[in-house]
Each structure stands twice: as structure tokens, then as C-alpha cells.
Amino acid sequence: MTSTAGPDRDHIVISGMAVEAPGGIDTLSSYWSALANSRELIGPFPRDRGWPIEELLSLGDREGWGQVGDAGGFLDRVAEFDPSFFGISQREALASDPQQRVGLRVAWRALENAGVNPGALAGEDAGCYIGASPMEYGPSASEINEHSGFRTVGYGQLGVAGRISHSLGLTGPSMCIDSACASSLTALHLAVSALRNGECDWAIAGAVCVMSSPMGFYEFAKNGALSSDGHCRAYSDDASGTLWGEGAVALLVEPEARARRLGHPVYGRVLASYTNHNGKGRPILVPRAHAQEKLVRRTVEMSGIDPADIGMIEGHGTATRAGDVAELTALQNTYGAAGGDPVLGSVKSNAGHAQAAAGMLGLGKLLLAGRHGEIPPTLYADNPTTKVDWSRSSLRLATKTQPWQPKDDIRYGAVSSFGAGGANAHAIIAIPAHEENDNF
Known part of the structure; x- marks a missing residue:
């Protein structure tokens, strides 16, 4: 591809x-x-x-x-x-x-x-x-x-x-x-x-x-x-x-x-996107950390950026035990191990799981956060799952509103979504920090 x-x-x-x-x-x-x-x-x-x-x-x-x-x-x-x-x-x-x-x-x-x-x-x-x-x-x-x-x-x-x-x-x-x-x-x-x-x-x-x-x-x-x-x-x-x-x-x-x-506004540049599938093996509804990790690595490679530059990750975050653990494992092994300070959240904590529209609601959140220069909190994130070892990577949850600092006038973010049929999708977005418009 x-x-x-x-x-x-x-x-x-x-x-x-x-x-x-x-x-x-x-x-x-x-x-x-x-x-x-x-x-x-x-x-x-x-x-x-x-x-x-x-x-x-x-x-x-x-x-x-x-x-x-x-x-x-x-x-x-x-x-x-x-x-x-x-x-x-x-x-x-x-x-x-x-x-x-x-x-x-x-x-x-x-x-x-x-x-x-x-x-x-x-x-x-x-x-x-x-x-x-x-x-x-x-x-x-x-x-x-x-x-x-x-x-x-x-x-x-x-x-x-x-x-x-x-x-x-x-x-x-x-x-x-x-x-x-x-x-x-x-x-x-x-x-x-x-x-x-x-x-x-x-x-x-x-x-x-x-x-x-x-x-x-x-x-x-x-x-x-x-x-x-x-x-x-x-x-x-x-x-x-x-x-x-x-x-x-x-x-x-x-x-x-x-x-x-x-003269159109620019909310963000789509630096890279990638899709893949879990493949066979485990039941079709069960997510695969290795497939998600491969997805993230391939998207980062396509984007041409240093994964340490990613400041905000809008994850899938379904609140299912298997789903969250698989996703967190993949993110810890990629962005969390890159030397940056990535902050993770999920709009599903606010609005529930919008299924086919879930990733797009997450992308909208990411774009607005980049425009405002703030990462909004994820609800219930103050008691993170103990099913993963948070100390092994720099990945952390967005427990409160916090500033999102740009790098060279750009805020870099990532967004994920994973399907029940085994399909996975990931995108990396660059949001110009200097853009101004009144369209939101």
C-alpha cells in the first residue's frame, strides 16, 4: 500500500x-x-x-x-x-x-x-x-x-x-x-x-x-x-x-x-491512514493486540513523523475487558515506547459507543482539541485498569483538561477504531496550531 x-x-x-x-x-x-x-x-x-x-x-x-x-x-x-x-x-x-x-x-x-x-x-x-x-x-x-x-x-x-x-x-x-x-x-x-x-x-x-x-x-x-x-x-x-x-x-x-x-479553513492534515485485519485464529469478535500494533507501526511509517511527536491519541476504548487490554498493549508498545508523552482518551466515555460512527466522533474530538490547544478529559479515567502495567511506558490517560503543546506550530494526533468483524483502522493527523476561524 x-x-x-x-x-x-x-x-x-x-x-x-x-x-x-x-x-x-x-x-x-x-x-x-x-x-x-x-x-x-x-x-x-x-x-x-x-x-x-x-x-x-x-x-x-x-x-x-x-x-x-x-x-x-x-x-x-x-x-x-x-x-x-x-x-x-x-x-x-x-x-x-x-x-x-x-x-x-x-x-x-x-x-x-x-x-x-x-x-x-x-x-x-x-x-x-x-x-x-x-x-x-x-x-x-x-x-x-x-x-x-x-x-x-x-x-x-x-x-x-x-x-x-x-x-x-x-x-x-x-x-x-x-x-x-x-x-x-x-x-x-x-x-x-x-x-x-x-x-x-x-x-x-x-x-x-x-x-x-x-x-x-x-x-x-x-x-x-x-x-x-x-x-x-x-x-x-x-x-x-x-x-x-x-x-x-x-x-x-x-x-x-x-x-x-x-479560502476554506484547515482543521487538520491527514498525514497517513491504514487499515488491516486481525486474521484467523481466535474468535472473530476477539481483538488482537499484535494486529493493532502492526497497524499503528505501519501508519507511523507512512506518516513520516517521529511517533514521539504524537501528543493526543483518541482511542477506541470500548470499556470491554478484552478490547481495552488489547488496545492498551498495542499503544504501549508503539507510542508509549517512543520517548514522547502521549495522552490517551475516548469519547465513548461521554457518549457511548457509536459503532460505525465511533471513529469519526473520535476524529472530530481530536480536531477540535487541536484547534483549542487542549486535551479534554476522559470520564472515569481516574481509576485506570489494572490489567496492564502502566509503568512500563509513557502512555497515560487524560484524567483532566490539559494544554496540548504544539511542536514547530503543529499538534500531532492519532485516532483508532476497531471493528467486530476483525477490521482495524488508524489515522495520524497534523493540526496547524496557528489556524484561526470561527466555523465551530
Whole structure:
């Protein structure tokens, strides 16, 4: 795989961004405020999605099942949508997965954030790469109902990227990526690669997760990997499992020369990205420290930077025992052994595990932290897991807000995401410390 960085190549930059996160967050400023002020954005199960709440909350009474708390990181406005604004009929919108609707909203706002008019892009050679996973929206397509005829493009991950490209009139590559919880950083990787290869002039990269069904709560309650207390205690000795959440982020990515020429803000340069797989051996759901370590080393090699320069790492941090230990081991063996002072955290402690959108929410956190020059705290990090030996490396958890010092006017950060199917993704970002804009 060819490097995504190098002195003889134009940097690919992130020049527009929009977010929707639990707790009613739909602006970059409110997202940063929640992170900087250590807000936990967890709330009760939504009561307007037809979920069997009583059955969910009683699963722990069944033999072989874990307890399910009335808690998760849920978006507030998934049912609010103006279809005519995006050129969609009311009936077609109703038959379309909410992930498509939320994806359209954040893509539009990401372009506006960059200073681009989303309504004047028809015919642009622009790509669209969106991470999303199926979420069981609506009745079966193999039965007769009022949604028949609209379900082909109504399924979530099938149509999110297509909806965005169609609504905006973009003519470049358009695809949804499903590598489970590694989907969003994989989408970024593919978008950057497409730009490097000349497949499009610019691209939207993003991810979305809206849980139309409580499927994930059932699965992880049965597997014993769901939080028993309604909190996602990433990297903590008190962690009892992950907690599901939702979210969406869209980015405008383009060559830096283009961004500068058009006056777009530069949130960060994508120095390198890489994806790999755990391979066979252990069960497919079990993470592999050796695969993650290989992933990090390869990405660092691609970036061309000294790994000791990495100041902030936004980790996966699912709060599962196997997942956190594998990740921490890989990070200790790489960044933690490089001679620097890397600080690790996970936005999942604030908002839960947003699955296909998890890595993109983490990337958004990293970019805003770099722009503000502060590393926000990770909740529950004051009691780090004792399953690893913290004294053997310089890696440490972000227990409080702390300054993030640049090196030669650049803040270097890294972000990871790992999928349940064995896929892993990692990216290294350079954030110019002198950039100023009012777009967040």
C-alpha cells in the first residue's frame, strides 16, 4: 500500500466538519463544550421507536443473559427531517432509514462549515464515502406494505452515500463502507486514497449510526459485553462492558492547495491512514493486540513523523475487558515506547459507543482539541485498569483538561477504531496550531 504522506505531495486536509451527537448536540461548539466540561451525554432509551422496553430491561432475569440498563447515547432529532429540502418525497423519506436522513443533514452542514454552498454543486467531480451499518429499520422488504417500492434505496447503508451524492449532484465515486466499528476511519482512508489517486477533486467523508432497533443491546447482553451500570468506562478498572450510542460526523476533505485557494479553513492534515485485519485464529469478535500494533507501526511509517511527536491519541476504548487490554498493549508498545508523552482518551466515555460512527466522533474530538490547544478529559479515567502495567511506558490517560503543546506550530494526533468483524483502522493527523476561524 502506498504512503498517504510525503514532502513531494500536496497534503490532503479536512476543511469542513459537522456533527450530531447525543445530548442534543448538533454544532461543533456544543460538541466541544460537552467534551471540555466532562459532560456525560447518556440518556434513557427512546420511547418513540417501538422498542420492547420492558423486555429489554428484564433480560438480566433470564439465565445466561446480562443486565440491560435504561441507558444509551441517543440522538434527539432522528425523526425530524424536511424531505422537500433535499428533493425527496414524504413517502420515500418515511421508507428510508433514518441514517440516510441524518447523513444528509450533517453532509450539508459540513459543506456550509467550509464556506461552500451545498446547493451549487451539481456536476462536481466529488466523491462521497460514508461509514454505516444496517440497523433493521422498518418492516421486511419481502412483504407487502405501504413502503413497498421504496425499500431498495431505503435501506440504511445501501443508500446513505448515494442519497448525499444524488441530493448534491456530485458525480464522483459514491459508496457506503461497512467494516463494523472501523467503518468511519475506513471511509476517511478511502476518501483520502481516492484524492491521492486522482479519482475525484474533493470528497465528503463521514459516518452515521442511528439505532432503529435495539439489536445491539440484545446481542451484547447475551455475550456478557454490555455495561451493567449504564456508563461506558473506557480504560477503567470499573468497566463492565460497552454502552451503545449514536452519532454522525461529515467532513470535507480536499488537497490543501485547493482549500487555501478557495479560502476554506484547515482543521487538520491527514498525514497517513491504514487499515488491516486481525486474521484467523481466535474468535472473530476477539481483538488482537499484535494486529493493532502492526497497524499503528505501519501508519507511523507512512506518516513520516517521529511517533514521539504524537501528543493526543483518541482511542477506541470500548470499556470491554478484552478490547481495552488489547488496545492498551498495542499503544504501549508503539507510542508509549517512543520517548514522547502521549495522552490517551475516548469519547465513548461521554457518549457511548457509536459503532460505525465511533471513529469519526473520535476524529472530530481530536480536531477540535487541536484547534483549542487542549486535551479534554476522559470520564472515569481516574481509576485506570489494572490489567496492564502502566509503568512500563509513557502512555497515560487524560484524567483532566490539559494544554496540548504544539511542536514547530503543529499538534500531532492519532485516532483508532476497531471493528467486530476483525477490521482495524488508524489515522495520524497534523493540526496547524496557528489556524484561526470561527466555523465551530
